[in-house]
Amino acid sequence: MxxxxxxxxxxxxxxxxxxxxxxxxxxxxxxxxxxxxxxxxxxxxxxxxxxxxxxxxPGLLDPHEHLLGGSGERGFASQTPEIALHEVVTAGITTVVGCLGVDTTTKTMTGLLAKAKAFKEEGLSAYLYSGGYDVPPVTLTGTVRRDMLLVDEVIGAGEVAISDLRSTEPSLAELARLASDAYVGGILTGKAGITHLHVGDGPRRLEPLRRLIAEHDVDPGWLYPTHVERDEGLMREAVALTRQGVTVDVDTVEEDLGRWLRFFCEEGGDLARLTISSDASIPSPRTLFEQLREVVREHGFPLERALPLVTSNTARILKLPRKGxxxxxxxxxxxxxxxxxxxxxxxxxxxxxxxxxxxxxxxxxxxxxxxxxxxxxxxxxxxx
The missing domain is CATH 2.30.40.10 (Urease, subunit C, domain 1)
Incomplete structure (x- = not known):
């Protein structure tokens, strides 16, 4: 029809x-x-x-959702339930990428893959990152590269935690090895091959990424850090990284997207190197759409200027050429x-x-x- x-x-x-x-x-x-x-x-x-x-x-792309629910950092009872299909589609999201966080024991890669496949059976486009906060990453087949080669839905590594008390404190060599493994998986499969990085509020901020680029054979395009809106200092560092070719992501958990978009632009950030995600687990996926709507209606950001942040920019960094x-x-x-x-x-x-x-x-x-x-x-x- x-x-x-x-x-x-x-x-x-x-x-x-x-x-x-x-x-x-x-x-x-x-x-x-x-x-x-x-x-x-x-x-x-x-x-x-x-x-x-x-x-x-275009249908919206959400590059960061905890499809199995949040890990729960106030005990087992604080774990959140799985994201439901209706929560995603009523938010205008037609493509979603699932990830694991600090808990890679009770929230498993096999469970995440099954959830992505279920969404695909329902009509959505669903992908996932291999791993979680841990380095070495918890994977399906032993390595990120193997996951990407053998599992259609796996498009890269992540979300790897840096500058965060919950991080496993990976060395630069370990991060470089992981980013390289994901990149090689990408060139062998035509997938994104990116390493998606959870950036915490630790004092080192984005220093590990700057050093990866300067001291190791890590291309800026391999790195995709998120949560860079935690404070103005972190956002300034993220803006500087966009000038080197890194695409950065801000989440909508705190519902302050208007403030950070304005700040990003005032600091000379490259909007072509910015995406928005929901980080859905505690917040609803709907927050992504509501925040997009708010920046247009209440902050005067033109829709045609904001829209690439949840469509074409995201499709480009995720290497999904028929999306966005x-x-x-x-x-x-x-x-x-x-x-x-x-x-x-x-x-x-x-x-x-x-x-x-x-x-x-x-x-x-x-x-x-x-x-x-x-x-x-x-x-x-x-x-x-």
Whole structure:
């Protein structure tokens, strides 16, 4: 079946103006003028989405989610449950990368891989990093490189902890070996081959990464640090690294994205080297979308300027060439937003309509034959 999204203003993520987006199966067939009546005259089944008064954008990419839930650093009872499909798709996220954190014992690589595969069966695009805070990393097959070669979903190493009390304090040589292993895995498979690094609030900040680049054969493009918005000093160091070719990531956990985007720009940061993630485990994946919406509506950041931070920039660092943009031949990942409010109206992931008319249109497969009622309500109210 074809899906025709017509009548909307398209940001691909660059502004295109009024245009139709035609989907065929799990790919985008055309972005531009499409004669719906001519399609109907051919006797082809066409599902039409009326996007008048709306913006049509690429599906969002979230490069950092704890899909198995958070480790729980206040005892076992503080572990958080797995991320659910509906939490991801109602946030406009169509591509997600899962990771492990400080707990790589009860949260396992095999469990993370199974979760990614489950999301893929439901229609999302799901990937993962091999490892966690630990160095040497806990892997599926013995090494990160082997994981990347043998497991489709594994795209790199991470999230490796540096400058953090919870880190295993890896030496520079150990970090260089890990980054090189991930890079070689990347060139052998065509995958990202990046090392995703959790940056803590320790006094060394990003010094280990600067030294990796200066003292070892580690290319800046191999490194992908996150949580660089902890304080202004750390952010300044991150801005400096972007000038060397490192792509950095900020999370939306503290819901202060507007402040850090403004600071990043004032310090001369290269927006092409910046991405945004949810770090979902305690916070909801929805926080990613809500923060994007807030920086546009309340901080005056143009949508076309903010959008690459959750679409094309992320697709580039993750080396997902069919993601992050509305182009013919790209994956059919599309979000329709109401103009003005920027509320999510439609979400299409790999050609499957996940949200219709602002309402969830799918149900987790395990619930289809279950009488369970699963509801989780945090004490912190969701931002509106």
């Amino acid at each position: 074809l899906v025709l999204i017509e009548g909307g203003e398209v940001l691909a993520p660059e502004p295109i103006g009024a245009a139709a987006v035609l989907l065929a199966g799990d790919r985008i067939l055309k972005v531009g003028p499409v004669d719906g009546r001519a399609l109907a005259a051919l006797g082809v089944d066409v599902e039409v989405i009326d996007a008048r008064g709306c913006m049509v954008i 943009a509305l182009r013919a031949g790209h994956d059919a990942d599309v979000v329709v937003l109401e103009q003005g409010s920027l509320e999510i109206v439609e979400v299409v992931a790999r050609g499957r309509r996940m949200v219709k008319g602002g309402r969830l249109a799918v149900i987790e497969r395990f619930l289809e034959r279950s009488n369970r009622k699963v509801e989780l309500h945090g004490r912190k109210p969701r931002e509106r």
